[in-house]
Amino acid sequence: MSKNELDKALELIDSEVKKFGISRRDALKLAGLSSAAALMGTTQAQAVEAKASEAKGKILIIGGGLAGISTAARLTNTLTNPDITIVEPNPKSVCYQPGYTLIGGGVYKKEDVDYNTKDFLPAGVEMILDSAAEFMPEENAVVLASGKKLNYDYLIVATGVALDYGRIKGLEAIGQTYSSVDGTKIIDTFSDSGACSIYNMDSSVQTWTQVEKLIEKAKKGKVKALFTDPNTPIKCGGAPKKIMYLVNSRLEEAGVKDNVELHYFDDSGKYFGVKEYADAIEEQFKVRNFITHFNHNLSGVDLKNNVATFTKVWEEKGKWDADLEEYEIIKKSEDVNFDFDFIHITPPQKAVDAVAKSAIGSGKGWVPVNQETLQHVKYPNVFSIGDTAAVKMGKTGGTVRKQYKVLVDNLVAVMEGKVPKAKFDGYTVCPLITGIGTVMLAEFNWTAKPAPSFPLDPTVERYIWWLLKVYLLKPMTQYGMLSGKA
Numbered sequence: 001m002s003k004n005e006l007d008k009a010l011e012l013i014d015s016e017v018k019k020f021g022i023s024r025r026d027a028l029k030l031a032g033l034s035s036a037a038a039l040m041g042t043t044q045a046q047a048v049e050a051k052a053s054e055a056k057g058k059i060l061i062i063g064g065g066l067a068g069i070s071t072a073a074r075l076t077n078t079l080t081n082p083d084i085t086i087v088e089p090n091p092k093s094v095c096y097q098p099g100y101t102l103i104g105g106g107v108y109k110k111e112d113v114d115y116n117t118k119d120f121l122p123a124g125v126e127m128i129l130d131s132a133a134e135f136m137p138e139e140n141a142v143v144l145a146s147g148k149k150l151n152y153d154y155l156i157v158a159t160g161v162a163l164d165y166g167r168i169k170g171l172e173a174i175g176q177t178y179s180s181v182d183g184t185k186i187i188d189t190f191s192d193s194g195a196c197s198i199y200n201m202d203s204s205v206q207t208w209t210q211v212e213k214l215i216e217k218a219k220k221g222k223v224k225a226l227f228t229d230p231n232t233p234i235k236c237g238g239a240p241k242k243i244m245y246l247v248n249s250r251l252e253e254a255g256v257k258d259n260v261e262l263h264y265f266d267d268s269g270k271y272f273g274v275k276e277y278a279d280a281i282e283e284q285f286k287v288r289n290f291i292t293h294f295n296h297n298l299s300g301v302d303l304k305n306n307v308a309t310f311t312k313v314w315e316e317k318g319k320w321d322a323d324l325e326e327y328e329i330i331k332k333s334e335d336v337n338f339d340f341d342f343i344h345i346t347p348p349q350k351a352v353d354a355v356a357k358s359a360i361g362s363g364k365g366w367v368p369v370n371q372e373t374l375q376h377v378k379y380p381n382v383f384s385i386g387d388t389a390a391v392k393m394g395k396t397g398g399t400v401r402k403q404y405k406v407l408v409d410n411l412v413a414v415m416e417g418k419v420p421k422a423k424f425d426g427y428t429v430c431p432l433i434t435g436i437g438t439v440m441l442a443e444f445n446w447t448a449k450p451a452p453s454f455p456l457d458p459t460v461e462r463y464i465w466w467l468l469k470v471y472l473l474k475p476m477t478q479y480g481m482l483s484g485k486a
C-alpha cells in the first residue's frame with residue numbers, strides 16, 4: 001500500500017467517523033491502535049523505545065510468524081541487552097494472512113500481502129532458517145530438523161497451526177501444509193475442478209480465478225457453490241463465511257446471483273460462538289438466501305466428478321433410563337453427497353506435530369498455558385502465544401495483538417525474578433466481511449459476550465469497518481505489531 005492510498009483511506013475514515021461524532025484519533029485510540037500514518041513511516045531501525053529492563057537471559061523463539069516476530073520486536077524494545085534467537089523455516093513467514101480472504105474475493109492482489117521476514121527482523125535478533133524437531137524442556141534445549149541443538153534460558157513457542165488438507169479423502173496429495181508457504185501442491189491438486197481455498201496465499205489467488213469462472217458458469221445456467229467449515233478449531237473462525245459473503249457480492253455485481261445456490265456447511269450447530277453475533281449472521285444469511293447445513297463435516301471430495309461428501313451427525317432419543325430418569329441419547333451419523341460447480345474448502349487444522357507430540361504439547365496438541373499469563377502450566381521458563389497456545393477462542397491476529405504485550409511483560413518479570421502479573425483478558429476480534437463494502441466488527445472475549453471498542457452497535461454491518469479492514473489493519477499489523485509498537 002502506498003502512502004497516497006493510505007492518506008486517501010484515512011480521509012475516508014475521517015469523514016465516516018465524524019458522522020458518529022468521533023475523531024479519527026479517538027477512533028484509533030478506542031481500538032487500541034496508534035496512528036496508521038505514523039506506523040507507515042516506522043521501520044525496524046527506527047523502532048527505538050525506552051529500554052525498561054536490564055534483565056538478561058538467552059531467549060529462544062520457535063516460530064517467526066506474526067506472534068514470534070512481534071514478540072521479538074517488543075522484547076528488543078524493552079530489554080537493554082536482548083539475546084534473542086528465532087527459529088523459522090519460512091523466509092516469507094510474515095506475509096499478511098488476513099489479506100488472503102481479500103485476495104480470494106478479488107480485492108487484494110498477492111503482491112499486497114507478500115512480505116519477506118528479513119525486512120521485519122528486529123535489529124540484533126538472529127533468525128535461523130530451520131524448524132524445531134524436538135523439545136527437551138527438562139534440559140532447556142530444542143533440537144532442530146538439521147540436528148543442531150539449541151540451549152535457552154527462556155523459550156517462547158509460536159508455531160501457529162498446520163493445515164491438514166490430507167485428512168479429507170481425495171486431498172491426501174496435499175497432506176499437511178501452512179498458510180504462507182508455496183501452494184503448488186494445493187493448486188495442482190485442485191487444478192480446475194472448481195475447488196479452492198483461501199487458507200494459503202497461493203491458493204487464495206486460485207480462489208479468485210475460480211470465483212471468476214463461477215460467474216462465467218452462472219451466466220450460462222444454474223450452478224451450485226459450497227462453502228465448508230471443519231470440525232477442528234481454525235484460525236480466523238469467520239473466514240469460511242467471509243469468503244462466502246464476498247463471492248455472493250461478486251455474483252450480485254455480475255447480475256448472476258439468481259442462478260447460483262450458495263450452501264454453507266458447518267460442523268457445529270451455530271453461526272458464531274457469541275449469541276449476539278450469531279443472531280445477526282443468521283439474519284444476514286436469510287437476507288442473502290444462503291442455505292445452511294449444520295452438523296456437516298467435509299470428509300471427502302471427488303474432484304474428478306465434482307462431488308463432496310459430508311459426514312452428517314445428529315442425536316436421537318433412545319430408551320428411557322429409569323435409574324437416571326432420562327432418555328438415553330444415541331449419536332448417529334451418515335455420509336451425504338452434494339455435487340458442486342464451486343467449493344471453498346476450509347482445511348481441518350491442528351498444532352504442528354513437533355510441538356503437539358512433545359513434552360510441551362498437550363493431549364489435543366495445543367501448548368497448555370495459563371490463559372491469562374501465557375506461561376506454560378508445567379515449565380515456568382516456557383511461554384506460548386498465538387494460534388498454537390491452548391487459549392479459548394484465540395486463533396486470530398487480533399488476539400496476538402493483545403497477547404504479545406502481556407507475554408513480554410510477564411517474561412521480563414520472570415527474568416527479573418518477579419511473579420508474572422500481566423493478564424490477557426481473552427479479547428479477540430473478527431472483522432466479519434459481509435460483502436464488498438460492509439463489515440460487522442465482531443469483538444468479543446472468552447466470556448462469549450460482545451466487547452466493542454467503539455460506542456456503536458457491534459452487530460451492525462458498516463462501511464467504516466470495511467475501510468478499517470481493507471486499508472488500516474494491514475499497515476497496523478505489518479508496521480505496528482511487527483515492530484512491537486501497536
Ligand SMILES: Cc1cc2nc3c(=O)[nH]c(=O)nc-3n(C[C@H](O)[C@H](O)[C@H](O)COP(=O)(O)OP(=O)(O)OC[C@H]3O[C@@H](n4cnc5c(N)ncnc54)[C@H](O)[C@@H]3O)c2cc1C
Pocket residue numbers: 062063064065066067068087088089090093094097098099100101130131132133158159160161178179198199200235236239352354385386387388395396397398399400429430431
Ligand atoms: C485466510 C485467513 C484469514 C485470516 N483473517 C484474519 C482476520 O481477519 N483477523 C485476524 O485477526 N486474524 C486473521 N487470520 C489469522 C491470523 O493470521 C493468525 O491468527 C496469526 O497469523 C497468528 O499468528 P501466529 O504467529 O500464531 O501464527 P503464524 O503467523 O501462522 O506463524 C507461525 C509460524 O510458525 C512457524 N513454524 C511452524 N512449525 C514450526 C517449527 N516446527 N519450528 C519453527 N517454526 C515453525 C511457521 O512456519 C509460521 O511461520 C487469518 C488467517 C487466515 C489464514
